[in-house]
Amino acid sequence: MSADGQIIEEKITKVNGETAVKRYSKGRFLGKGGFAKVYEFVCIDTKQITAGKILEKAALTKARARQKLMSEIKIHRSLHHTNIVRFEHFFEDDNNVYIMLELCTNQSLNDLVRRRKRLVELEVQCYLMQVLSALKYMHSHRVIHRDIKLGNIFLSEKMEIKMGDLGLAAKLEFEGERKRTICGTPNYIAPEILEGRTGHSYEVDVWSFGVLMYTMLIGKPPFETNDVKTTYKRIKMNAYTFPESVNISDEAKDLISRILVTDPAERPTIDDMMTHLFFTKNIIPKLLPTSTLAVPPSSS
Numbered sequence: 001m002s003a004d005g006q007i008i009e010e011k012i013t014k015v016n017g018e019t020a021v022k023r024y025s026k027g028r029f030l031g032k033g034g035f036a037k038v039y040e041f042v043c044i045d046t047k048q049i050t051a052g053k054i055l056e057k058a059a060l061t062k063a064r065a066r067q068k069l070m071s072e073i074k075i076h077r078s079l080h081h082t083n084i085v086r087f088e089h090f091f092e093d094d095n096n097v098y099i100m101l102e103l104c105t106n107q108s109l110n111d112l113v114r115r116r117k118r119l120v121e122l123e124v125q126c127y128l129m130q131v132l133s134a135l136k137y138m139h140s141h142r143v144i145h146r147d148i149k150l151g152n153i154f155l156s157e158k159m160e161i162k163m164g165d166l167g168l169a170a171k172l173e174f175e176g177e178r179k180r181t182i183c184g185t186p187n188y189i190a191p192e193i194l195e196g197r198t199g200h201s202y203e204v205d206v207w208s209f210g211v212l213m214y215t216m217l218i219g220k221p222p223f224e225t226n227d228v229k230t231t232y233k234r235i236k237m238n239a240y241t242f243p244e245s246v247n248i249s250d251e252a253k254d255l256i257s258r259i260l261v262t263d264p265a266e267r268p269t270i271d272d273m274m275t276h277l278f279f280t281k282n283i284i285p286k287l288l289p290t291s292t293l294a295v296p297p298s299s300s
């Protein structure tokens, strides 16, 4: 609570060399990640509210950590799409780096699925179609997200999907380049990353998308176990099942089974997924009402 109302100053140098100061009041705490704490920032002049991601410089002393941050900023600021959290700008003071992002007031899909246990198919169709739209855009700009998961997908005030956290994203230098860094989040990581023999590319996002879809419909990730090693073993053996206790449609099962295949070359493309029966069999609403943050949409 003591941090509430703290004033943060951004020094701006104008083209003529004069300096000005933009002042923000640091408000509500929104969440924390690996390196960052995120708060609502209210611009004192304009009253505009943004999400301010604060990274302590003390944690950025290693060259690698700084490079990673610069890469995240460079990639994120180059992306402009309705379903990707908008990158406003960044600045620094003596202690911190501040990344100013579009504010997503309705939390992450992780919070939503926790609250609701699992989502109904219409919601999954609506949210995932927007995720696909963002992914299609990123991939067409040679960017792999590499950390697609419930906790990195946010909901705006209007309940639009906003993909965030480009901290692990990679931009390919050329089409066909294979990446080798082992990264991701255990439950969502693709088998080829764990095997690490051939490098990886866009297909790792397709795999994580499959894990995401399963998790939204079933309520828990397909390869989840109590320890990471066993989870990795299951991913490599492609050992998952659909629990009988949860009813999901044949189209949903069919799409998940096509995505979660060990050979990345056999996975569907983004366009294949968009035109799969799971997304085309009924009319999908563009947006869902905020009531669905707490209860399923009414079927009437």
Ligand code: ADP
Pocket (backbone or CB within 6 Å): 030, 031, 032, 033, 034, 035, 036, 037, 038, 051, 085, 101, 102, 103, 104, 105, 108, 151, 152, 154, 164, 165, 167
């Ligand atoms: P890290 O890169 O350190 O993992 P994240 O970008 O995942 O940090 O942000 C950490 C948390 O802050 C998120 O889980 C979420 O709760 C909150 N958050 C991040 N970005 C936003 C945003 N644009 N709007 C609202 N909350 C956000």
